[in-house]
Amino acid sequence: MKLQQSYKKSLQKFLQCENIFLFWKGRVGLYAILKAMRIKQGDEVILPAYTCVVVPNAIIYLGATPVYVDISESTYNMDINKLEAAITDRTKVIICQNTYGLSSNLEKINSLAQQHNIYTIEDCTHGFGGFYQGKPNGQFCDAAFFSTQWNKPFSTGIGGFVITKIASNLQLEKPKYTPTLKDNLSLKTLYFVKRYLINEFTYWPLVKLYRLLSKYNLVLGSSSGGEISSTKMPDNFFKGFSSAQAKEGLRNLKTLAEVMKVRKQNAKYYSELLKKFDKHHVANELFENHGFLKYPILVKDRDLFLNLAEKNRIELGDWFISPLHPIIGDLTPWQFDAKLFPVASFVSQHVVNLPTNPANIDKVLAFVEDNINIIV
Ligand SMILES: Cc1ncc(COP(=O)(O)O)c(C=O)c1O
Structure with a gap:
């Protein structure tokens, strides 16, 4: 318990927030938030059409309906111009996401949510360490959930937590199960x-x-x-956090500031290189705030690119290879019709994530330049 309290305190300090709740995984935190918002059968929850399948799953576990909105190719997040059309009188929540560490247009999302009296949740599973309008990610919605799974901004192997806005008055239930x-x-x-x-x-x-x-x-x-x-x-889905996770989290939080600095610098190198060859790159105006957990690029032939990277011992990421990662094939169980989301479908077939934390960035940059013809 002591370790968990210290971990919570460190997170509170980092995120400048008071209400913080620890869970076995990020998805469990999302489920707890939706429960606290009293989401039930017949309710609709809006989310980006480019996410991890565990996000619609948490909605479906409560009997509610996921309603997807296509993404924009320049931000990898929900296309703000398509959001309003998805709102109905059954909509109870909008979930927006920090895909790859890039934040959503939160002013617009929150203003629409306020007009329609809808809750907002920020999926910050990729966004810990990033900022939006000068505040740490997760501060602009009624609640936000984070993941500390492998390859996340800092890791506890498996793990997650939630922050809630005091004004939202959300009462999160205690998890039913404890780690064994x-x-x-x-x-x-x-x-x-x-x-x-x-x-x-x-x-x-x-x-x-x-x-x-x-x-x-x-x-x-x-x-x-x-x-x-x-x-x-x-079974045992609604599970709490363990002291082993807290210990690992405390250890890894210590190096976070340095890691974030390296990530941002490496992302700049990628952008400069891609710009030089007139390739798709993350827009400059997105740079100041974001965490850059990964640097997304689009390639013509992903299998070829990934195989070449493996041969060169370069660790590339494959998030998200499907609009509902990692499910390939039939997405109807999640009430997803790929035809309705052409941008998310295209991106998920062509995206590759460049690592932003390698010590030897020159090797990755040289690889990208050598294979620039495969890049869109
Ligand atoms: C966008 C997104 N949301 C939610 C999650 C769930 O996080 P966790 O694995 O901690 O449950 C992930 C997992 O990687 C994710 O990529």
């Missing part, structure tokens, strides 16, 4: 592997092994077994 001894031991083993066994030679084989083992529930994964391929809530 086995959960804690599994996490500690994974922390050990990540810290001592991963290097540029072992990264790809170990990531592939981890993904395979977690698919069959043989190690603690971000999503257990059938969780993401179904809309059914897994």
Whole structure:
């Protein structure tokens, strides 16, 4: 408990907020927020048509309907011009997202929400460490949820938390389940592997092994077994946070400021290079505030690009390879019709994420330049 309190205090200081609640994963935090907003069958929740499948799942677990809005190719976030048309008298919440660390147009979203008396939630799972209008991400909506899963701005392996605005008066329920001894031991083993066994030679084989083992529930994964391929809530879903996670979080928070600085600088290098070759790049005006967890680019042939990167030992990301990542194929269980969201569909077929935290950025820049003809 002591570790959890210290972790909470560090997060409060970093995010300049008071109300903070810890959960086993970010998605569990979203579910808790929706519950506190009393979302139920028949309600509609608006969200970007380019997200992780666990987001519509949390809505569906409560019997509500996800209503998607296509994204804009320049921001990778909800196209603000298409938002109002999605609002009906059943809409209860708008979820906006910091995709890759890029913030949404929160003034416009909040002003529409106020006009229609709708709650807003910010999905800050990619956005911890970034700022919007001079304030840390997560401050502009009624509530925000964050993820500290692997590859997030800072990691506890698996983990998440929620912040709520005091004025929103949201009462979050306490999680029903607590992490088990086995959960804690599994996490500690994974922390050990990540810290001592991963290097540029072992990264790809170990990531592939981890993904395979977690698919069959043989190690603690971000999503257990059938969780993401179904809309059914897994057993023990509504789970709290453990002291092993808090300890790891406290450790990794210490290096965050330095990591954020490196990320922003590396993102600038990518933009300069892409601009030089007249390629699609993140707009300059998006630079000041954002966290740049990843730097998204669009490529003509993703398999080819990813294979070349693997051969060159460059760790590229593949978020989001589907509008509802990582589901490939039939999205109807999530009430998603890809034809209605052409931008999200195109982007999810062509996007690759460049790493923003490599020590050796020159190697990645050289790789990008060598393969510039594959880039859109
Ligand atoms: C956009 C988005 N929202 C929500 C989540 C869920 O976070 P967690 O894995 O901590 O539940 C993710 C996970 O990566 C995500 O990418």
